[in-house]
Amino acid sequence: MSAFEELGVLPEIIKAVEDLDWLLPTPVQAETIPLVLGGGDAIVSAETGSGKTGAFCLPLVQVCYETLQGKFLQVTKHTESRTDDKAASIWFKHDYNLSVDRDRGELENKLPNRWQGARASRGANSGQWFFQVEVLSDGLCRVGWATENGSLDLGTDSEGFGYGGTGKKSHKREFLNYGEPYGEGDVIGCFIDFDKSKIFFSKNEKVFETAFEIPTSLQKCAFYPSICLKKCRVRVNFGPIPSKNLLKSYRMITESCLNIENDASSSSNDSSRRKKSRREPLALILEPSRELALQVKEEIEKFSKYLNPKIRCACLVGGEKISQNIQALESGVEVVCGTLGRIQECLDGGHLGLASLRFLVLDEADSFLHQDQMDPILRLCRHIEEKSLVGGVQVLFFSATLHSPAIHELSQKIQQSPMIVDMKGRDYVPEEVEHSVFFVSPDQTDVVNVDASVLTDGVHDHRVQNSPEEWSSQRIKQMKPVLVRKLIDSFSMEQALIFVRTQLDADNLHQYLRNVSMKNNSGFGRDDRYSSVVLHGGISARERKNNLQTFRSGEARFLICTDVAARGIDIVGLPYLINVTLPDNVETYVHRVGRVGRSERLGLAISLVGTKPEKVWFHRCSSRGRNNQCKNRKLLSEGGCTMWYNEMEIWNQIQKQLGLKVAELDSTLQLPVEHRKHFGYQSKELEAIAAIQNKVDQLKPITSSLLELEDEVQKNFLLLSHRFSMYR
Numbered sequence: 091m092s093a094f095e096e097l098g099v100l101p102e103i104i105k106a107v108e109d110l111d112w113l114l115p116t117p118v119q120a121e122t123i124p125l126v127l128g129g130g131d132a133i134v135s136a137e138t139g140s141g142k143t144g145a146f147c148l149p150l151v152q153v154c155y156e157t158l159q160g161k162f163l164q165v166t167k168h169t170e171s172r173t174d175d176k177a178a179s180i181w182f183k184h185d186y187n188l189s190v191d192r193d194r195g196e197l198e199n200k201l202p203n204r205w206q207g208a209r210a211s212r213g214a215n216s217g218q219w220f221f222q223v224e225v226l227s228d229g230l231c232r233v234g235w236a237t238e239n240g241s242l243d244l245g246t247d248s249e250g251f252g253y254g255g256t257g258k259k260s261h262k263r264e265f266l267n268y269g270e271p272y273g274e275g276d277v278i279g280c281f282i283d284f285d286k287s288k289i290f291f292s293k294n295e296k297v298f299e300t301a302f303e304i305p306t307s308l309q310k311c312a313f314y315p316s317i318c319l320k321k322c323r324v325r326v327n328f329g330p331i332p333s334k335n336l337l338k339s340y341r342m343i344t345e346s347c348l349n350i351e352n353d354a355s356s357s358s359n360d361s362s363r364r365k366k367s368r369r370e371p372l373a374l375i376l377e378p379s380r381e382l383a384l385q386v387k388e389e390i391e392k393f394s395k396y397l398n399p400k401i402r403c404a405c406l407v408g409g410e411k412i413s414q415n416i417q418a419l420e421s422g423v424e425v426v427c428g429t430l431g432r433i434q435e436c437l438d439g440g441h442l443g444l445a446s447l448r449f450l451v452l453d454e455a456d457s458f459l460h461q462d463q464m465d466p467i468l469r470l471c472r473h474i475e476e477k478s479l480v481g482g483v484q485v486l487f488f489s490a491t492l493h494s495p496a497i498h499e500l501s502q503k504i505q506q507s508p509m510i511v512d513m514k515g516r517d518y519v520p521e522e523v524e525h526s527v528f529f530v531s532p533d534q535t536d537v538v539n540v541d542a543s544v545l546t547d548g549v550h551d552h553r554v555q556n557s558p559e560e561w562s563s564q565r566i567k568q569m570k571p572v573l574v575r576k577l578i579d580s581f582s583m584e585q586a587l588i589f590v591r592t593q594l595d596a597d598n599l600h601q602y603l604r605n606v607s608m609k610n611n612s613g614f615g616r617d618d619r620y621s622s623v624v625l626h627g628g629i630s631a632r633e634r635k636n637n638l639q640t641f642r643s644g645e646a647r648f649l650i651c652t653d654v655a656a657r658g659i660d661i662v663g664l665p666y667l668i669n670v671t672l673p674d675n676v677e678t679y680v681h682r683v684g685r686v687g688r689s690e691r692l693g694l695a696i697s698l699v700g701t702k703p704e705k706v707w708f709h710r711c712s713s714r715g716r717n718n719q720c721k722n723r724k725l726l727s728e729g730g731c732t733m734w735y736n737e738m739e740i741w742n743q744i745q746k747q748l749g750l751k752v753a754e755l756d757s758t759l760q761l762p763v764e765h766r767k768h769f770g771y772q773s774k775e776l777e778a779i780a781a782i783q784n785k786v787d788q789l790k791p792i793t794s795s796l797l798e799l800e801d802e803v804q805k806n807f808l809l810l811s812h813r814f815s816m817y818r
């Protein structure tokens with residue numbers, strides 16, 4: 091049995107995983123896959139490069155596949171039992187962990203820690219109606235009536251009215267004493283009287299007083315039988331079995347003429363605009379960047395390689411034609427992954443239906459905590475809850491940095507009792523990443539000669555001459571690109587990811603490296619030692635995609651990027667990373683350096699830290715700094731668009747919070763001897779070989795002197811024995 095099989099992964103998916111040479115699940119996959127397959131919400135935090143994408147994509151692909159095959163309906167056929175056509179089609183909507191035996195009219199939820207509900211398709215909006223529920227096992231049960239918009243978790247919103255086994259009536263999450271407790275063996279009657287606008291219940295033969303007055307706002311609505319269970323099994327009688335009802339004027343609900351079509355797309359206005367035949371997505375994955383969304387889509391396609399039917403995934407990201415997204419959605423997909431803005435656009439346009447959704451994944455969840463992202467997310471969740479025809483959408487958070495209180499606040503709003511998987515504790519950085527620093531001091535002329543071809547960000551003007559602070563800042567900015575070139579040379583870097591603060595900084599560094607290439611005649615494409623491409627929000631989606639591909643393929647050696655690439659981007663075997671400017675928070679440092687040291691490879695992250703503050707752009711103006719339009723060099727506090735950026739402070743904070751062991755580069759930009767790796771930053775295996783080779787080299791002189799010594803001893807021995815024999 092393969093290790094993935096033990097986690098409950100299907101053989102067809104394991105075959106695809108084996109094609110990727112994944113022989114064992116990573117620890118976070120081993121923890122998370124069974125949990126997601128088991129149906130709970132989760133917050134999963136594990137270091138960068140630990141395989142989190144597989145931890146959610148694998149079970150998600152599996153559940154989508156099983157859903158396509160109809161397994162999750164869990165409809166059991168019992169030929170010996172009575173079958174009534176009306177009863178068989180009566181369950182319209184239910185949570186997916188609820189088993190529905192349509193023939194027997196039985197419902198069961200085996201989960202001990204999660205309510206699962208169902209609502210009938212047959213309801214009423216006038217007259218007097220009832221249905222009965224027989225409790226078949228121990229456990230918790232709530233029965234009653236709800237409108238079409240009511241939550242499947244009966245009695246927790248304004249449109250559902252329930253009566254629970256603990257002897258409480260519930261509405262809007264208010265639980266008040268009512269009737270009597272009930273349990274296994276009891277038969278509960280659920281009555282609704284539209285003439286008197288009341289709902290009440292009975293236990294066995296005993297009828298209780300009115301439980302609820304139907305509010306005026308709902309008096310024109312249709313009400314449907316509703317049931318909600320926790321580790322409990324019940325049999326529901328809508329009419330096929332003669333009832334012992336004492337209130338003869340009440341009719342069983344199967345005689346009702348109101349019937350919601352068992353077709354998700356016919357029940358709401360916006361969905362009627364969509365094509366009926368198409369499949370609505372079962373999973374929605376939110377990603378913070380286009381690149382990451384595309385990467386996840388590719389991963390899902392790899393995992394579903396051997397599945398039939400295939401799992402289709404649409405990637406909805408800004409910068410691409412929306413008509414293509416609409417076309418993909420119209421043709422039907424099981425998974426949607428994308429960025430928030432474009433997803434919202436498709437939703438608002440009525441192109442994306444979420445009524446069948448089972449999974450909502452917030453990958454890099456903490457990147458959505460800014461207010462301008464939080465509001466749309468909460469709106470999205472409300473939309474899902476309102477439209478859901480399955481209920482109980484599983485909400486999953488993933489990231490390497492999920493320890494802030496804000497994450498738990500968000501979780502409380504959109505998750506239900508999530509399981510926490512925390513592999514390494516707060517903001518852990520993988521052991522495979524080595525951290526090093528070079529302190530850039532403005533008067534270090536021995537190390538760096540300022541190069542006239544360096545372009546800086548234009549923050550400083552003539553005042554540089556008069557202000558020592560501005561001079562230092564400008565000087566550090568002029569030194570850093572030269573240092574990048576020197577680092578490339580000093581480590582003989584074949585490839586590296588280079589992080590800068592702004593789009594302008596990225597473009598300037600790219601231009602500088604091009605100038606260096608030209609000056610040194612260092613060739614083209616792969617032959618160019620300094621070939622680089624940029625990745626930032628200021629270039630088109632197509633350019634970003636092409637540039638990333640050019641870098642992945644090795645065509646360009648250096649990818650100069652802003653923090654759009656800080657999270658999630660997976661480039662196998664990348665050995666080096668340079669932080670030309672530090673990010674302004676520890677979390678982003680964790681994500682940035684996590685681009686190296688992945689898949690058991692070692693990586694070196696080098697930070698160039700200015701010893702004096704740098705004055706940098708921080709555009710609050712309407713131009714947001716686009717096309718260098720803004721020239722307002724005043725500080726933010728003076729109504730301008732610049733600020734002082736103190737890297738020493740940030741560096742101390744990063745070091746302290748992460749408890750980093752950092753190697754300081756010497757003036758030749760080399761690591762201290764004890765940190766130097768024999769084979770550079772490659773695989774652990776090569777590292778081990780290098781270590782052995784090192785030892786062999788160290789032992790060589792000792793073994794040769796031992797050999798010489800032994801030679802000597804042998805000779806002496808022979809000499810002595812010869813003399814001894816002569817004396818005898």
Ligand SMILES: Nc1ncnc2c1ncn2[C@@H]1O[C@H](COP(=O)(O)OP(=O)(O)OP(=O)(O)O)[C@@H](O)[C@H]1O
Binds near residue numbers: 685
């Ligand atoms: N079980 C496995 N066996 C071997 N390699 C794996 C396994 N799972 C994932 N990988 C590989 O490990 C690398 C990192 O995986 P992934 O991108 O999922 O990491 P992550 O935890 O999401 O990182 P980040 O936090 O940076 O987004 C990928 O190249 C992936 O193919």
